[in-house]
Amino acid sequence: MRNNNRPDDDEEGDISDDPFLSAVNTDLESVNKRNDNKLLVILLLLVPLAFLYEHSGISSIWLNAVFIGLVVGSIVYTIFRVVRQKQKVAAKYGLVCHVCGYKPKAHMVLSAAMTQRCAKCGANLNG
Secondary structure, three states, X not given: OOOOOOOOOXXXXXXXXXXXXXXXXXXXXXXXXXHHHHHHHHHHHHHHHHHHHHHOOOOOHHHHHHHHHHHHHHXXXXXXXXXXXXXXXXXXXXXXXXXXXXXXXXXXXXHHHHHOEOOOOOOEOOO
């Protein structure tokens, strides 16, 4: 038996059908892609450095710690940068609540754009 109250997936709107949602999604994907590419370049620059260090004959626990710190630091910095930039996308599209000032979390920006409601207080975001 089929539930007639729930629309089919085909009947639900697709993100690409709504210009606002499509623009938000495009900006979010751009943030991800740009930061992924930067992290990849940083890590690719660290690989030859590791190779040179390994074959240089210099062995130091401190240099090992610095290298590990650079790798982990690059990854952590990229994560924080993505979160910050996604919150800027939320602000750009008016998804910060004007009632309580709540900014949607980085992974909830598109959801806030779809519902147009504040996740914290439930206020309408577009008015």
